[in-house]
Amino acid sequence: MKAQWPTVAIVGVGMIGGSIGKALLGRRLADRVIGVSRSAASSAAAKRAGAVSETTLDLAAAAAADLVVVAAGVAAIPGLLDALDALVKPGTLITDAGSTKTSIVANWERRRRSRRGRFVGSHPIAGSHRRGAAAADAGLFTGRVAVVTPVPATPPRDAEDAASLWAALGSTVFMMPPREHDRILAATSHAPHLLAAAIVAATPPATHRFTAGGWRDTTRIAAGDPELWADILLDNAAPVASAMKRFAIAAEKMLSAIEAGDRGRLVTLLRRAKDARDAVGS
Structure with missing residues (x-):
């Protein structure tokens, strides 16, 4: 052939x-x-x-x-x-x-x-x-x-x-188009990398021995090359910043429900996230 x-x-x-x-x-x-x-x-x-x-x-x-x-x-x-x-x-x-x-x-x-x-x-x-x-x-x-x-x-x-x-x-x-690609990847790849790195940075080192599947799955990508990722994030700065702001709004809604003791609201927010994640598949 x-x-x-x-x-x-x-x-x-x-x-x-x-x-x-x-x-x-x-x-x-x-x-x-x-x-x-x-x-x-x-x-x-x-x-x-x-x-x-x-x-x-x-x-x-x-x-x-x-x-x-x-x-x-x-x-x-x-x-x-x-x-x-x-x-x-x-x-x-x-x-x-x-x-x-x-x-x-x-x-x-x-x-x-x-x-x-x-x-x-x-x-x-x-x-x-x-x-x-x-x-x-x-x-x-x-x-x-x-x-x-x-x-x-x-x-x-x-x-x-x-x-x-x-x-x-x-x-x-x-x-x-290139800009559409960068907007999408900011939400699906670049901002998630920042979030994973932030979770690691915010987790006290003394607690690392108690981490299990959830923490390790969520933070796996934070093990990527920092030099490579800094270049990616800076090259796509505006879309990444927009994606991070959306993530912050979603997190704030969940935090507000927790602080208010509003179980019904919290379950609704978690269920929406679960349904969206389930729809993506493995």
């Missing part, structure tokens, strides 16, 4: 980039997966994990690719896209896996007319608090959602080509 993308370059072969590479190779969607890393140690980890077929520290290796996926932190993505655009063959499809989209896409669009590559923003909504290629999972995207974020200037074919990557990896693909 002919590979859909003969040569793929993945810039940043950590947990997400490594999972993309393992899925491409496992599904025989690519003949070569070149992992571009920042260090020899991360290159070696990607090779050991079977996430890539070859590794390099040289971004210029992307010149050989038919598809380039940037799976770096959101703060690094705009600069990497500019550098890659000077290296790739004209017409090469480029996408990313960043958790924010508005600023990344806007940076690309400012120079769209002079671009060599065909960039369309993406975000696979899958992941883990674990880091590095050792945590890569070929099935990470199966049955999950991926968002592709074209803008009015994006040729429909480019958006469809980016969507085809995530569909080939097993995801259900949605298309929406």
